[in-house]
Amino acid sequence: MSETPAGPGWWQASDGRWYPPDAHPSAQQPPPPPPTQPPPTQAPPSYPPGGYPPGGYPPGGYPPGGFAPGQPPPRKKSKGWLIALVLVLLAGLIGAAGAFVYFEFVQGDDEPEITGDPVTLEPVDFPGESPFVTGSAVADTSLSSAAVDAANAISSDLEVDDETGGRIATGTEPGLYGGTMDEQACDPFALADFLESEPAKAAAFAGVLELDPAEIRPYIENLTPVLLTADTWVTNHGFENGEATPFQSVMQAGTAVLIDEHGVPRVRCFCGNPLLEPETADHTLQATEGEEWDGYEPDGVRLVQGGDTALETVTLIDAESGEQFDRGLGPGQTGSVQATLRWSTEADMDLHVLDPEGREIYFASPTSTSGGELDLDKIPGCGSGDRGPHTENIFWEEDAPPGEYTVFVLDYTSCDAPTEFSLQVVVGGITVISETGTLSSSAEESTRFTFEVY
Numbered sequence: 001m002s003e004t005p006a007g008p009g010w011w012q013a014s015d016g017r018w019y020p021p022d023a024h025p026s027a028q029q030p031p032p033p034p035p036t037q038p039p040p041t042q043a044p045p046s047y048p049p050g051g052y053p054p055g056g057y058p059p060g061g062y063p064p065g066g067f068a069p070g071q072p073p074p075r076k077k078s079k080g081w082l083i084a085l086v087l088v089l090l091a092g093l094i095g096a097a098g099a100f101v102y103f104e105f106v107q108g109d110d111e112p113e114i115t116g117d118p119v120t121l122e123p124v125d126f127p128g129e130s131p132f133v134t135g136s137a138v139a140d141t142s143l144s145s146a147a148v149d150a151a152n153a154i155s156s157d158l159e160v161d162d163e164t165g166g167r168i169a170t171g172t173e174p175g176l177y178g179g180t181m182d183e184q185a186c187d188p189f190a191l192a193d194f195l196e197s198e199p200a201k202a203a204a205f206a207g208v209l210e211l212d213p214a215e216i217r218p219y220i221e222n223l224t225p226v227l228l229t230a231d232t233w234v235t236n237h238g239f240e241n242g243e244a245t246p247f248q249s250v251m252q253a254g255t256a257v258l259i260d261e262h263g264v265p266r267v268r269c270f271c272g273n274p275l276l277e278p279e280t281a282d283h284t285l286q287a288t289e290g291e292e293w294d295g296y297e298p299d300g301v302r303l304v305q306g307g308d309t310a311l312e313t314v315t316l317i318d319a320e321s322g323e324q325f326d327r328g329l330g331p332g333q334t335g336s337v338q339a340t341l342r343w344s345t346e347a348d349m350d351l352h353v354l355d356p357e358g359r360e361i362y363f364a365s366p367t368s369t370s371g372g373e374l375d376l377d378k379i380p381g382c383g384s385g386d387r388g389p390h391t392e393n394i395f396w397e398e399d400a401p402p403g404e405y406t407v408f409v410l411d412y413t414s415c416d417a418p419t420e421f422s423l424q425v426v427v428g429g430i431t432v433i434s435e436t437g438t439l440s441s442s443a444e445e446s447t448r449f450t451f452e453v454y
Helices: 080-112 145-156 188-196 201-210 213-220
Strands: 117-122 167-170 177-179 225-229 232-240 241-252 256-259 266-270 285-290 302-305 312-316 324-328 335-342 348-354 370-376 390-396 403-413 419-427 430-439 449-453
Touching: 117 232, 145 312, 188 335, 201 213, 201 232, 201 241, 232 266, 241 285, 266 390, 285 370, 324 335, 324 403, 324 419, 324 430, 335 403, 348 390, 348 419, 403 419, 403 430, 419 449, 430 449
Parallel strands: 117 241, 117 285, 167 302, 177 312, 232 302
Antiparallel strands: 177 225, 225 256, 232 241, 256 266, 312 324, 335 390, 335 419, 348 403, 370 390, 403 449, 419 430
16 A cells, blocks of 8 residues: 655545546546557648758758757668669770770870960061051052962972971072062151151160161161061060060061061061061960961961072062062162162262163152152261161163163262172063172262163
8 A cells, every 4th residue: 555645635546556636537638549540641742843842951961950869861862773874885885886986095195285385476467466666558469369379389399397397498589578560568768767756666676686776777778678478487576665575476478578688577567576587496386376367377387597698689479470570679669670779888879770762860860751760869978887788779660661771880979998889670570680899989980781671
């Protein structure tokens, strides 16, 4: 028999146990009878396609805060069957086309790696990022298909450079450049005028070409305007922060340049940039920067090196016909007849030409009714330090009258020293006179040479 617990309200049940007041049968509901069948199955909640219930989580994820104690995370479905299927398919492909797959891998391994810094491509009408001159005037002359074909034939005979894949050309080779017989590719005198008005640019320009700034005009005025007939690699120079900035560039065929007497491009006419021969050691034609033009091919690019001997006349490809023709050196105009005098002292040498009617063209009579014109007249001056080379030029642009012409050189002022000179006459694009001589005293005259125009 159990003991009576302390406290009021406790009561004793029939089984002899004592219970607290709130457990009295009068305050309790009878316990429900045990279930005789399982509760009906409830339908799962529905969610939008591809969605998750509020607070839910994507497959493979976990609910915020993790799982309740003792509750295991849901098991992920194994993807082993999918991996196995992929492997089976790959095995089938390799078995059916193993040779093809092998070939592709071998080809990728054999591709040559491009090494070296890129060169900058410069189209004909693009002056570059930092040009020396803006708005420079050049002739609107393009290469005809006949001229391009003639240029390609010359390139095909040039030696291939093993290092770069370009074509090695000597600047004195006939047909390396182009032009026309009635129009200059550009105006070197305008460039000289511009640089004289821009001392900082003149100093930078002169530094590239190893000149004194005072030597710029005579240097430029004795370069020869031509057109590139093939894409050509040079060491170009822009102008930034008061300095000449070198970079390797390929100029497009048709670009107007000034070449020296060894056939090396020295100035790009369109922008006035000074040029040097290319530096190929750390660069490649396979990688480029800038706009690539139609027809650019690395193995068609020329690398021009100077000839051992100086040119007397330069043989150009006619931009229209594709035929070759000669012209005198320097910036003088060519035409149906061109006579050119060149020398390299301070002496004042004069060029004279007599036409078939006996009319004489020289410094005191620079034009004639027959169409002849003295377009270059140079007076260096004794003691000036200007030793040239200097050029004088007389030409008939077209329709020179037929008959016999006479040409000679006069030493107007000798400066008390002998002067060697060269004299060239080109008729119809063919050199008919190429002579050298020496004059030693003022008023001395050279041999008189004659030529015919038909």
